[in-house]
Amino acid sequence: MTTAPVLVLLQGNISVVGIPANILAAPFVAPVTIAGLGLATLAALGLPTGWLAWAPGAPALAITWIAHRAAGVSWGSIDWPDGAAGAMLLTGVTLLLLVTAPRLRYAARVRPRTSLAGLLLSLAAVLPTGWWGRPPGPWQLVACDVGQGDALVVATTPGRGILVDAGPEPLAVDRCLRRLSVKALDLIVLTHFHADHVDGLAGALRDRSVAGIVTSPVADPPDRAATVARLAGQGGIPLRPARLGEQLRFGATTLSVLGPARRIDAGSVPNNASVVLTVRIGDFDALLTGDVEAEAGRSLRLTQQANLFGPQSNPRFDVVKAPHHGSANYDDILFAETRAPVTLVSVGADNDYGHPAPRFLDAAAALGTRVLRTDQAGDIALWVAGGQLYVRTDH
Template sequence: MKREREADLRLVPPALAAWGTAAWALGVSLGVALAVAAGCVVVAGVLLVGRRSGWSGVTGAGVLLCAGAAAVVGGVHGDDVQRGPVPELAAEFADVRADVRITSDARRTRPRVTGDRMSRDAVVVDAEVLRVVGAGGREVGTRAPVLVVVSGEGGAGWLGLLPSTRVRVAGKLVPPMGGGDGVAAVLRVRGDAGPEVVGEASWVQRVAGRLRAGLREATEELPGDARALLPGLVVGDTSRISAELDEAFKETDLAHTLAVSGSNLTIILVLLLGPPGSAQHVERRGLAPRLGVSLRGTAVLGGGLTLAFVVVCRPDPSVLRAAACGAVVLVALATGRRRTMLPALAAAVLALVLYDPWLARSYGFLLSVLATGALLTVAPGWGAALRRRGVPARLAEGVAAAGAAQALCAPVVAVLSARVSVVAVPCNLLVEFAVAPATVLGFAALAVAPVAMPVAKVLAWCAGWPAGWIADVARAGAALPGAGVDWPGGWGGGVALGVVTVVGVLLGRRVVGRPLWCGVLGVLLVLVVLQPPPVTRVVTGWPSPGWKLAVCDVGQGDAAVLAAGEGAGVVVDAGPDPRAVDRCLRKLGVTRVPLVVLTHFHADHVAGLAGVLRGRAVGAIEVTGFEEPVDQVGFVRRAAREARVPVVRAVAGERRRVGELEWEVLWPPGEGVVGEGANDASVAMYVRVGGLRVLMLGDLEPVGQRAMVDSGALAGVLRGGVDVVKVAHHGSAHQDAGLMRAVGARVALISCGAGNSYGHPAPGTVAALREAGAVVMRTDRDGGLVVGGVGDGVRVMGGG
């Protein structure tokens, strides 16, 4: 048997040199970049004239010439986005009228919580300014890349625009944040009017748009997750992906399957050409030879498919990387040259960073190249090692591929998300067999839809099964208590994780051959991921046995839990972060929620609702009658509708009981709102749980607090006594001192985020509570809090 050659690495140094130089040159002046390029050319010439061999000869000269070319290209591109009228007008925050050409699909932003508000949805789209008119009325022609951000009802009109469409808009030009790689400015457009179309899309984009629309129609009747995921998996259309599903894919590091990526093109090319080889002769595998297509015909057909794929799926970094790799392979096939994927990857990187140097700064491109490189260099060795230790071949290859990609990509993901997925490898392994059929059947539906929609719907239905499985794996993996761990973000955290990964791999090589240690580590990993409450209580001591009230550490927001029996709890507010409240409920062992009480609709109390609903039986959601802010009310009602949970209104005087837990709603009054709007419309409750007496005040301000006292609602509370008070509004300075003294609680609990910009809790409030005889505990310093005991035996434990 002929022995395979070693990997051909000759193109790797030039590709890396060009990549690094392009990333650097984009951030320096054009003069400096050209000077460096000239220096590279001079040194390369000296090496070539000297006719020296080895690294310092032809190879070194090639590396220097590629670096010099990247310096020129990067310097020119970096200079382009800083010149012309658009950056100048942006520096003045000028109001302008502009003709722009759309260069990407429009997409909605995900709402973000800022303080007590949830940002409204906006529509963003990449575009190129062709003509701009400033305040002086002077019209200037240009070609400057911008990011268009559309807020207001007019954003809906942008969602259907195809790339290459020309529109006329009025808005404000502002400088991009953080330097804005590849963007000269941000064009902010406000108002309810849609864009004025002055030039329709090219015929190529219109055809691509019809294909994408056909796929959306073919998938319209699929079940929820499959309906959302399949268009994203096939053509990158993520418009149906919910925030919750998106978060689940990120938590399990399956985001590369959430939307179209280079792997989709690889699947199609492998179907046509067969798997890549490294033999010295041309392999004839895949469908092409079986259909009688010649070598050159196969290359032409593959090139056409690659071009069509890029147009229909849009030129994202991973798609461009895969397309360039595929093009190199197709050229090698057409010319009869042996095809190896590592040189193809290096050639693709080199070509792409010289064509578009902004890719050198793209995290998506970096992750795509790292994942592909891991599969080509690290995974084969790991797979062979596992096979030598008796692991079945297919399982060994799958584990090695998922593990290698995760090892190389996890440090970069940590840079971006400050989090490490613990379940990434098993989740990727579980979806591996489903990606190919979903992709192939989805593309078949895409191609057939324009001519035979019924057939396309059948194909989409078939593709929906593996797509639904992928979504199910993502949701199940994200729902595990130990699915991910927080990690320092930024490049410091990334480097630290890289070091930990290397050490882990080195230690793992010794452990793999020892079944006992493998078993022990496997059990420990399962415990870390599942985090069964009995085990976590033994290890951490939190929550303490017999807890009755918990205040979760959810950052700057509120989320509390009242014990309502084994595995059950009434949740009062959901905090700003779904992941944080979900994690808290899992630590508490709460799997059943008879009622969720949302004291008012501010985002720091309701934005985490999806985390409460995730994987739990929820009986109902009770809300205040003051329905503002309107957009956040809509958010709650949409989440409840999707989860099929009824929404009811809290009424003062209402009494409820669940097991040993009973409570009375004290506020707000049914006839209207008194005080300062949403905060003073907070639901206030008097709770008894196993003898523990708790007063929960929501975010009531002094006006609302005094109005509640004046209404007589607290008369019974003061007679019955209060053991614990959940301090209003995160312990802000806006408190009614008379109420705090009258309550006389033994323990005061404050929920607030560490280092918050509001100064919560106010030192004066903390001092007043202590003067009133209360022990003050706060989540920003003490972590999650649990309360147990009754009367003089009340005890509070932090550290959750």
């Protein structure tokens, strides 16, 4: 508890599982310390250790297991203001709790029912709704709130799905998949190799079977492409680039690859090499554009017109994922002609890029499309039932 004001400076949230996890791990600390010192002494004397390494190793593995499980709890943290103001506020709250602890214990003994009711109301006020709430079935597409990055989950069969991009951080995407009860992935599509789309891959692979990974054909940046290849190899997961025009079917779900049609050496080459997908699940249609910029958007529009635009009175898509987090560098005509009633913007709060750009938001308002942002709404679930498009958000 006393270290929380320091930790909040680093991460902008408060762990609610840290204290229980430390209590569970505490019995294993002494065996690790004592056995580890003994082992180090034997090694320093030149004596054989061998299997004796298990003496500190076994309790260390137990601590690791507890930490791993605690980190994977989807409701394990509460958002808190970061920076000096957040640290000072949390310091004040901590001191208040320490000062009032005796009085609270006395009240709990004298009025247990009133105290329990107050505790439950306090928990209800601070716990995120995502702790108990899940998108009601049958959700067909969810934009996960993973901060400044993309991670979208497409439904296939119960307990399974397709992940399009993995966000910037493993824990965030893992928590979203757990909230959705996705235990296996029929496919992971990494639209391109920028950090905000691939650095969370390890979290998506955690405790899940993955049938395959499809990526952008342009392995840029090469270091992150190499990391993706290494993770796929470690998991024995087939890895290959997307092929233009291919259709991938998983039950009632069909993915169609519309781009990239060619390499574009203008703007951001990795962004313009994003895999562009259409998703169809029954009557539900979505267009996922990765981070394509104006040059790739124009190329896509000219080469895939029949697949992108419906009749003037009948929009082709129910949902469009805004290109590049709502950047100002996009193809106006492509965005206007898709005419989707809902536009998803996967974006982090107070990001340094100015996403989504005012120019993009003004264009969306003029077109009458409803913009849903993960920084404001949390996880965003969408589905079509009875010809109607439904939306549920965490916030």
